[in-house]
Amino acid sequence: MKIYIHDKTNPNLSAFNIDNTYVSLKTIAHILSGISGVTLVKKRKLFSQWEYVHIWFKYKGYNFVVYEPYGDSSLYVIGPEESCDIDIKPIQIAFELHSVSVWRRVVVSGIYLCLIGIWLCTIISFLLN
Incomplete structure (x- = not known):
């Protein structure tokens, strides 16, 4: 899974972003539940x-x-909800190690292709009129 780091200069990772296209909230909760120190x-x-x-x-x-x-x-x-000086690298690693299922990739790719097709049809119909 692609991870986006907030502050790359800080040796203690305090927050990061993940792309929500390929992961559901249920999956995120499941990943978090399996991390040592998360309750x-x-x-x-x-x-x-x-x-x-x-x-x-809660983490530690x-x-x-x-x-x-x-x-x-x-x-x-x-x-964190409030600023704290705790390294959350173990959480980041858990999300990096998570592999997105082939089924989810196929479904998302299909949706994107349908949207592109609709967009192209709209442009062509606009140009023809």
Whole structure:
């Protein structure tokens, strides 16, 4: 899985982004639950009120969240709720080691191809009229 680091100059990784195209919130919660030091993983209920936060969890006693900037983004940010000086490299590694299923890749690729086809048909119909 592709990881985007916030501050590459900081030796202690405090937050990072993951692409939400190929991973569901259920999968993220599952990955987090398998990491040593992570406890109390809580996923937001469907249709519940939220402030861009999808998942809450504790890592080595600190409160962490998985949130979606602006509520409509292609990325999820994984990091602490409040500033703290703790290295979350083990969490990053767990997400880097996660392999996206072939089925999910095929489905997402098919959706993209359909959208491109619709876009091309719209342009051609516009040009012909």
